Amino acid sequence: MSDSGKYSAVKVTQVWRWTDHLFSFRTERPDWFRFQAGQFARLGLAEVEDAPPSVWRAYSIVSGPYDDFLEYYSIVVPDGAFTSRLKDLQPGGTLFMERQNHGFLTLERFALQGDLFLLASGTGLAPYLSILADPLTWDSFDRIVLVHSVRLQNELAYREHIESLAENELFKDNAHKLIYLPTVTREPSGYLNARIPQLIQTGELEQKSNTPLSKERSKFMLCGNPEMVQETRIALKEKGFVSARSSRPGEIATENYW
Numbered sequence: 001m002s003d004s005g006k007y008s009a010v011k012v013t014q015v016w017r018w019t020d021h022l023f024s025f026r027t028e029r030p031d032w033f034r035f036q037a038g039q040f041a042r043l044g045l046a047e048v049e050d051a052p053p054s055v056w057r058a059y060s061i062v063s064g065p066y067d068d069f070l071e072y073y074s075i076v077v078p079d080g081a082f083t084s085r086l087k088d089l090q091p092g093g094t095l096f097m098e099r100q101n102h103g104f105l106t107l108e109r110f111a112l113q114g115d116l117f118l119l120a121s122g123t124g125l126a127p128y129l130s131i132l133a134d135p136l137t138w139d140s141f142d143r144i145v146l147v148h149s150v151r152l153q154n155e156l157a158y159r160e161h162i163e164s165l166a167e168n169e170l171f172k173d174n175a176h177k178l179i180y181l182p183t184v185t186r187e188p189s190g191y192l193n194a195r196i197p198q199l200i201q202t203g204e205l206e207q208k209s210n211t212p213l214s215k216e217r218s219k220f221m222l223c224g225n226p227e228m229v230q231e232t233r234i235a236l237k238e239k240g241f242v243s244a245r246s247s248r249p250g251e252i253a254t255e256n257y258w
């Protein structure tokens with residue numbers, strides 16, 4: 001079964017690996033699928049060929065809203081119901097995706113001015129790659145500070161892509177706005193080496209990004225490990241920032257991956 005009113009089958013077009021437990025893949029983009037940068041898709045896998053999908057998971061979309069493909073960045077969880085099958089994906093293989101887009105980790109959450117802090121642990125980097133592919137981001141903010149916290153240096157997936165955005169024709173007039181701060185927490189490296197909440201508490205985030213935190217200017221997105229999200233939210237709360245809700249403006253938007 002390839003399609004229903006709710007979902008459709010899509011072909012995988014590319015797969016590449018960053019480490020033994022991290023990989024990325026692309027699928028074709030159905031022309032009916034629209035999304036905003038920062039949103040996620042729900043992807044399904046079938047147990048056997050020609051069967052309907054039996055396991056579904058949320059996946060942030062890495063590619064930009066104007067790209068003609070869909071890209072994703074994935075962990076492999078040992079014995080994970082979804083990723084232990086997903087990891088064997090090959091180009092030409094089939095995935096399922098819900099027709100509906102999802103998620104609120106989007107620029108709509110904030111007034112579009114000031115400085116945007118994109119704070120990620122692990123694969124929580126994914127939605128920010130889409131947000132950085134959207135010209136609206138570069139046009140709207142004065143500074144865009146991207147912090148990617150990983151255990152080991154070889155988990156800094158997309159590092160070269162991020163560093164090359166400065167030369168991208170679309171963004172290069174605004175290249176000075178992006179400050180990319182990897183942090184590697186479990187081995188020595190030339191990068192920062194503290195967890196995100198500590199970077200906030202010690203003032204290292206402001207100092208290394210040369211961007212003061214201010215209630216008037218700063219907006220924060222937090223994505224990935226729920227404990228990181230929670231502890232970062234507390235560190236920001238101590239500085240006077242609050243979550244943005246539909247009922248109340250604020251400076252923090254979050255997404256937990258589990």
Ligand SMILES: Cc1cc2nc3c(=O)[nH]c(=O)nc-3n(C[C@H](O)[C@H](O)[C@H](O)COP(=O)(O)OP(=O)(O)OC[C@H]3O[C@@H](n4cnc5c(N)ncnc54)[C@H](O)[C@@H]3O)c2cc1C
Nearest residue numbers: 057058059060073074075077080081082083123126257258
């Ligand atoms: C809104 C949303 C967006 C998401 N986007 C992504 C994404 O872009 N890329 C991605 O890899 N995952 C993403 N996830 C997680 C994803 O949905 C699955 O949990 C993941 O694919 C593992 O599936 P599984 O069945 O193998 O293991 P699960 O049974 O789903 O998870 C088992 C355990 O593995 C750990 N785990 C799960 N996901 C991750 C992860 N991403 N990084 C580190 N540890 C993890 C947790 O401890 C979890 O309890 C997202 C989750 C949500 C809610």
Ligand SMILES: NC(=O)c1ccc[n+]([C@@H]2O[C@H](COP(=O)([O-])OP(=O)(O)OC[C@H]3O[C@@H](n4cnc5c(N)ncnc54)[C@H](OP(=O)(O)O)[C@@H]3O)[C@@H](O)[C@H]2O)c1
Nearest residue numbers: 021121122123149150151185186195196197225227228231
């Ligand atoms: N198969 C393998 O070889 C392999 C290798 C690595 C990971 N894994 C597995 O993959 C899973 C996910 O690993 P991951 O590295 O993507 O995710 P992770 O554990 O969330 O770590 C990613 C980053 O988030 C930081 N972090 C974790 N908890 C935090 C908190 N409470 N507050 C602030 N920052 C926090 C980590 O710092 P710290 O380093 O200080 O925790 C690290 O910098 C784990 O279950 C792990 O066992 C497998």
